Amino acid sequence: MGNRFTTAPVSDTNWLIYDTLYPGNDSRHVVARIEAAEDFYDVAWVRPLPLPTTYLRLEDALYDVERCTARGSVCDSTRPISIPHMPPVRSAER
Template sequence: MEARIGRYAVVKVGPSNWLIHDTLYEARDARRLVAYIEGSVGYDDVDVTWVRPVGLPTHHASIDHALGQLAARDGASRPSHTRPVPIPSHPPIQLPATA
């Protein structure tokens, strides 16, 4: 089984074990490994050990849910294609001189 969302792929490595790979990196690059997943029969309620600091929960309802959360986080962290809102610039406040 190999599921894929965007740049991430899930590769089965055992009867109830999977890896999430970041396909932007070559197979021999350590950065390719994103997470290790352990599941139960039926692939529900999986535990994810994140190898990278992604800030996502370690328990998910399914492999697809974990992969979707990762892809959504990645999409949310990408820069927007719109220009930023300009911030008005004001000169510093002049305080009265004290004698």
């Protein structure tokens, strides 16, 4: 995968995931905030991404955001599938 996304430490236990496609003053530049807990990483997605909020490794969160935003991935939005409407079946009148 590409190098579109990168992590940057904010403190000893906090990181940000940046989207290098956008400049630092663009609101789309920050993708997620990550905080290290005891045995996992807690991720707060800034963008509306359908991804987990808990990871065992920091690299897994970075990999998931790369995979999810790749062109043509399953995370892309699509139009809803039409469901044909059928009137309810009526019972015979007595």
